[in-house]
Amino acid sequence: MASPLELTQTWWNRVIYDEDIFLVLLGARWLSLLPPLLALLLHPESREAGLLMLGIACISNLLLSVWHPKINGRLQQQPLLLGLDFALVTILTALTGGTLSPYGLYAYTPLVLSAFFFQIRGGLIAATTFTPLYLLSIAVAQRLTGNQPDAIQALGHILSIYLVVLIFGYSAMLLQRVKQSALELQHTQAELAQAETLAAIGKMVGHLSHEIRNPLTTLGGYAYHLARKPDDAQMVAHHARIIGEEAHRLEELLTDMLNLTRPVKQSISTVNLHEILDKACVLAADQPQNSLVIEKQYDPTTPTVEADAASLLRAFLNVIRNAMQFMPDGGTLTVTTHTKPEEVEVAIQDTGPGIPPDVLPTIFKPFVTHRANGTGLGLPITQQVIEEHGGCIDVQSEFGHGACFTFRLPRHAAFAD
Template identity: 40%
Template sequence: MRRVATKIFLAFAVALAAFGAVAAFGVARLHDLRRDLRLLSAGYLPLTRIAAQLDVKDWVASRALEARALDPAARRVYLPVARAHFPALVREKIEEGRRVAQVARADARGDEARFLGDVLARLDTLATRWAEYDREARGLLDALEAGEGQDPRTAPAFEARAQAVRQLEKGLSLDVKLLQVALESQISDRVHATEQAESDTVLLVVIYSFLALAVGVGAAAISQRLLAPIQRLTEGVKAVAAGDLSRKVEVRSRDEIGLLAREFNAMATSLDRQRAELRRAERLAAVGRISAQITHEIRNPLNAIGLNTELLAEEIEALPSPPKEAVALVAAISREVDRLNGVAEEYLRFARLPKPALGRQDLNEILGGLLDFLSPELAAARVEVERKLAPDLPPIRADENQLRAVFLNLLRNSREAMPRGGRITVATRAFGGAVEVTVRDTGGGIPPGDLTRIFEPFYSTKERGTGLGLAFTQQVVEEHGGSIRCDSVVGEGTTFTLRFPAAREEQAAAAETANEGGAAG
């Protein structure tokens, strides 16, 4: 069972995780954008500037040819300047480009790293070609300084040498231009990609933010739904506090709120049952007191009437020719007095039910003896008895006389329910830690409207019934810690089911047997 607090925590944890994921995504994309900008500012732009400074067009060849036409004094001034300036500048820029590309490559990934590796390769090629060019250019300047090209005989060789240097200059110039174009193209691509990445990042952050907001709203809705049963539970508590013990709280969750609602419903049901039992006990107590008072008041007059009726009968019988009508009238009076005495005795027994004297009793033995005692009476009423007494029935702790009165009342009720005869089935069985007895008849049954009131005192469907028999039976059964239930179908018959707890030692033995069976299984 997962607790409500855990569910709410998980819901909000999911919401926080969603917002955290959005924040992490935004930070990661910003980090990528910063890396791209740093690559542009610290890598590609400096490399483009360096490539622009590597313009070797007409550095030596054209100027050597121009210097050949100068007078010796001007040529001596010009040549040292040309020899010292250009080679050092180009070498410095190539080395600077290498350092910049290596630093930028360390931060680059994927295509960026491969492109910067290509830039490094191009710079290495430039360095190699520049070394060759530097060597040839120096040779050309050395030849010019030695006076070559002045003599018509050496002029063609000098021209050829200058042309070779010019070709190297053109190759270097082409490599530098290609490097510049590659860098400019890469910068343009990276700027466009960065702008697109910025737009995509903004759009995705907005979308993910709405999704995270939806998750947060969902978490709040789930929390509200989880806490909604508390309102229903509060309303149920108020209703029960106001006296409506039939109020039920409908909560189907399996968390502690659902458990609390089920326990609350069970408590309300228990309180309702206890209140009904208390009212019934109060009603029975009042009925008992009234019955005892009324019985006490009418028993003495009834006894006097009975005694006088007997004396009157003796005097009538002593007459020479006693009138038949008088004899019949006196006999009827005597019978009614006896019946009223029986009713008074039944009231007294109900009002003064003694505390049961409990002892170990065998229900099979009690029922068997009672059925043997009633067999002539039942046979005379054309009632067949079927016994289904389970062997090895656990004993119970009960008052034998009170149980005999209970079963006698049920059996006679069954007989009276079958005026034309029928069948009574008496069965016993062990049921868990209890013993169950059923008394079933094939009489006319009890209508549903009467079935709910048959255990009420003074309620009877018989013409001359007192309405105390089943109330007495229920009282005795409950005094023994048992229960009684009546099931009836009109036209098919009625079944009374009585359940008594088995003796404690028998319950312990049954539990031990069950445990041994479970261990063996």
């Protein structure tokens, strides 16, 4: 069985706390000193009692400010302050006329704090504790002054105390439920995010395993045949070429994966976009294409930009190669530049088959490819490069009528973190 100390600690651990509301109530506690101060001005005959009330109340408020609930968990000091407040109100009410005393209003502040910190149950306990003290102060005041107390006024004061406690206690309970729901929602969102992350990692590992296994299988098969017939020069040359191609493909795959999953240190310089685009077109055309025409429509006013030349070359090269590979029987590739006040646009348009509408939303996702030998990493890397430069990439395509990739780059470096 738990000890009384453990039960008390458990009860205190259930106390709710909200920084903003606490500060508001603390401010209200200081403002509640105004009625006693006003009473001093209106009732000079109770000056000594009023000054005593103000002095002790100020000390109480200072203690509450120092014993802030979030400092070292010292909310346990709150009942001591509440008891001090009740004692003050009881004494001052008894000395200044009982039901007619303006100091009875000061009781509302500690009662509201009780309801806020300890909810309805704690507030009712505080109100039930204060009620006999208030009745005692009325009896003492009657004995001191000989005046008959106003029973209706006293009853109204007591009922209003319980009403205030119920309202603030219920509000505190609702606040706790809202906070608990918010915490549960955050926990659920964290679990969902973790599940989505694990699912994405699993999917990526599956795709990567598949992409790596294919060239490894090819390498193993051709190496086996080489070992069986090492004297066949023609076969050795053919198989060695295939092994080299597959090894290069595997190297490119791993390089793309590293570029996609880890940040690459950018080497920023002032670059000429037209020179980078020219180089990308030359590199992409290393494989012969039948009747492929490259048209360049460069804006002569296009300025230099601050960028990483190697990264931009890789981004443009990925898109140009993709376009060429989807035009095996020839076509037209148009590279256009256009200058705007704060950015430069680069458009790469082809006359290939276009992108199907159901595929278009997924083309920038890793491992999504519709080419036999594609890895599905080229366009995601391209998007990552452009976004790292503070720009964006957009694609428009009408199925059967080609596709157009538009890059928008800021004229000055604006690299994302």
